[in-house]
Amino acid sequence: MIYPLAFGFANSECTESCTWFLKKLRKVIQYPDGVMLVSDRHNGIFNAMDVIFLDAAHGICAYHLAQNVKRFCKQRDDVIWLYYRATYAYRIEEFDRVLSELKETYCKVYDELLAAGVKKFSHVHSPRKKVFFNDHQHC
Template sequence: MIYPLAFGFAHSECTESWTWFLKQLRNVIQYPERVMLVSDRHAGIFAGMEAIFPDAAHGVCAYHLSQNLKKFCRQRDDVIKLYFRATYLYRVEEFNCEMAELKATHRKVYDELLEALQKYSRAFDMKQL
């Protein structure tokens, strides 16, 4: 089953609220060990996921990661394009080629993104499940 969206109402976006929300979500998911949760890297979400869904695959939303990258690399459209190309590739070999180009273009961004993209790109996401 796929649960593309769920809603919960809480007082604030904090670890306690996210943990409560994820507990409620776990109660309705039939096979929680086969879940992949994608978030915007909020610390409270990650803490809740680790506590409530420790065996689930955890991902980061490519859009939110790109927004952080845009703040970090202002005026570097070439870097943003390389990021998106690498993120949306399905084959590891193609991903590695794009990352090599990113490394040659902007080493600091490459170093920051390598771990995140290996964990959250399409080329690697099915290997986590």
Template sequence: MIYPLAFGFANSECTESWTWFLKKLRKVIQYLDRVMLVSDRHNGIFNAMEAIFPDAAHGICAYHLAQNLKRFCKQRDNVIWLYYRATYAYRIEEFDRVMSELKETYCKVYDELLVAGVKKFSRVHSLKKRYFLMTTNIAESMNSCLLAI
């Protein structure tokens, strides 16, 4: 289960707003060595995370990365399916096999994944245990609810 720990309201998604939020969050997190932040790679989040949680692992939301990858290919279904297979792989051998297939068939997508950082999107290479929590869906769900208000 995912439980929202905290949420805040800000004028915009910028480094200043995210810094404020992460400072507040840091005050209530007891085990800082276990922290892993999963984001959509927004610069404001990344900059604030580096300042407030410099030792935390940083992961990329699997869904958001998939959406970004779609711009590199015309046959989207197959490439996204391969991407998710690599992302959710439990064994390095499986990850390597799928990444090789991506490299052969969708070189631009493969290159973009390397730029993103294997440790940030791959479950098997993650610096912290991600289990099945690979997306920021809880944040998107809350955004949808709040927009209706």
């Protein structure tokens, strides 16, 4: 399925702006079965999704989550590498193995990722198709 590309310009990334944008997006794409919106975890996006796309799944942009991981672990390349390997794993066994290695390497990052929700950042655990809603081009 092909979706139209949509851009919105607003004064700020707040609930009001995100609600406006998602209303416009919903008008164009309707409500396809199994849609998933991927964002940078901004509260304005969460609030708007709860109103406009009630049953949509929500994912976390891998790039933005990686930026949080980098800040959390003081830019340790080995930890970042493990995070990306887990995020883009093709098989559950591979994801589990890499996440176990991450737990042994840097337990705090492991705990933070589990708190974020595996289904929200792991491709292999993703419950639905993804529609990216983000203010950056990294996703």
